[in-house]
Amino acid sequence: MAEQSVQLDELDARLVELLAAEPRIGVLELSRRLAVARGTVQARLDKLTARGAIKGFGPEVVPAMIGFGVMSFVTLEISQRYGHDAVAGHLAEIPEVLEAHTITGSGDILCRIVARSNADLQRVIDQIVGYEGIRRAHTIIALAELIPYRTVPLTKAASRI
Amino acid sequence: MAEQSVQLDELDARLVELLAAEPRIGVLELSRRLAVARGTVQARLDKLTARGAIKGFGPEVVPAMIGFGVMSFVTLEISQRYGHDAVAGHLAEIPEVLEAHTITGSGDILCRIVARSNADLQRVIDQIVGYEGIRRAHTIIALAELIPYRTVPLTKAASRI
DNA sequence: TACCGATTGCACAGATTGACCAGCACTTTC
DNA sequence: GAAAGTGCTGGTCAATCTGTGCAATCGGTA
Numbered sequence A, B: 001m002a003e004q005s006v007q008l009d010e011l012d013a014r015l016v017e018l019l020a021a022e023p024r025i026g027v028l029e030l031s032r033r034l035a036v037a038r039g040t041v042q043a044r045l046d047k048l049t050a051r052g053a054i055k056g057f058g059p060e061v062v063p064a065m066i067g068f069g070v071m072s073f074v075t076l077e078i079s080q081r082y083g084h085d086a087v088a089g090h091l092a093e094i095p096e097v098l099e100a101h102t103i104t105g106s107g108d109i110l111c112r113i114v115a116r117s118n119a120d121l122q123r124v125i126d127q128i129v130g131y132e133g134i135r136r137a138h139t140i141i142a143l144a145e146l147i148p149y150r151t152v153p154l155t156k157a158a159s160r161i
Numbered sequence C: 001t002a003c004c005g006a007t008t009g010c011a012c013a014g015a016t017t018g019a020c021c022a023g024c025a026c027t028t029t030c
Numbered sequence D: 001g002a003a004a005g006t007g008c009t010g011g012t013c014a015a016t017c018t019g020t021g022c023a024a025t026c027g028g029t030a
Helices: A010-021 A026-034 A038-050 A084-092 A118-129 A152-159 B010-021 B026-034 B038-050 B084-092 B118-129 B152-159
Strands: A070-078 A097-103 A109-115 A134-147 B070-078 B097-103 B109-115 B134-147
Touching (some): A010 A038, A084 A097, A084 B134, A134 B109, B010 B026, B084 B097, B109 B118, B118 B134
Antiparallel strands (some): A070 A134, A134 B097, B070 B109, B070 B134
């Protein structure tokens, strides 16, 4: 499924956990907290990023806090003769589309979109459906965030083999 | 909707974009690239994080690369007499549940879960459905990632007012 | 005109980084 | 059993960056 998946050990998991909790602490401080040599922390981080287990350390922008308070999941049904890629290209041009996946089941594509308001959501959906290759959209609005996106528990689970 | 949303300007957007592209470059280098004073970059970053527009700079772990190559979206239907919170508590204990939202429409909760394989996905779903408050689960498997999660385009859009 | 927030340019001490190196313990290979 | 390879440790070094404070400047506003 993945190109090459990495087997994490307990130190990797603690490293990621600590880094997730306090991202700006730096390699030296990490080595102190984990009670290992600085070189070890550097080596581990290099390994994790080189193998792709850690994609990056980008700033996590919260859409709700920059004016996009409405989040929704939209299932798209596409015309088969338009490829997924063409539709993906169309979706990629819309900034409110945060991610998109092809899926099993009754739809073809599931995407996450945000908007400034419910009225604004309509505008975005119109923009999405305006493309020929998309036959119809089915919209689900997210009301409350029960569990914010997280990967730390998963990391711990992965390190326990 | 949000507590207080921040109005970004063009400099904020460029800052976030640059930081997303090269997260490890540091404040000084940022100020050089953006052709502004270092203090300005620091002030902007402080403002963005203080107001909550930037949640953090945590390591972005890629589940697929640590052994969880299967991703899916699961819609849950819950028994009304069990509150959402109780169910959320149950879900929170399962590391494979990466996020969860209450939603409009035919389901009550939408969550994103990952697993090591399709067979493993069954195990996770069984674990989810094992809880009394959950009546049934409807699973959609994500096949391909057309657009990976992104916020930079949104940031740019937000800065153009 | 006077005020205010934002930005600039500058300086300082202290801390961190990247790059090394030798030593040690452990595992695999010959 | 010996040799080679790997990963971790603890240390050094110069170069760089950070956090902080300050005075001056700028643009918009009361």
